[in-house]
Amino acid sequence: MHRPQRAGVVPIAYALFATLVLALSAWQAPLSRQSSGAHWSVALLVVAAFGVALVLGRGRQYETTRRWVARNVHYVRTWRTQSRAAVVSAFVWAVLIGGVVTWDLVSFVVQSHDLPTLSYFIGHVTRYAVGRGLLFAVWLGVGAYLVSARRAERRQ
């Protein structure tokens, strides 16, 4: 009984969300980074993302934090018994993600012309209205995925 209703509502929800993203991005595109409009909109969207994540995740988070941590600690402790592909994957992802985060932090703290941060390169895109608008749309899409993806069935 509920399935057909849900099947009809979901595409409409996606279409509304896509329209909202496009409208917000078009509005955001010409703003400067110092403008109060840019500050308020980004701050409100971040607060809204946390709010929606809490509402969507109530009883639907895949694992408890304690269980998630325990499972990962167990995985690290028993890495010799894991498959070779899983260990190689974990190592490469850790090097890539850790490398980007560490190098960006080092470059940010040192503040030298010789050590540009990632945002320095991104600034070459966001200095143009089109680039800023497109990147804003991508940022919103990523945020929506982080808020809504991997939800379990609601626990009774």
Place this chain on the structure above:
Amino acid sequence: MMSTVVPGTVVWVALAAGAVVWLGVLALSAGRFVGPRRVVRWFLGSWLSRGIVLAAWGAAGWHVFCQRP
């Protein structure tokens, strides 16, 4: 006019090249290794990890659209 490549840029290019090579390996390995989608879903597995990723997303948005570049 020639622009000089600073040392920090070399590190970024190396990281980008490493990511491209790894994505190429993933594309050719037919699901044998853990891909980016599974990594993101791993981060979304608990409230703590999801909160950390969302906080990083928010901080990145603030920095990129309201501050430095």
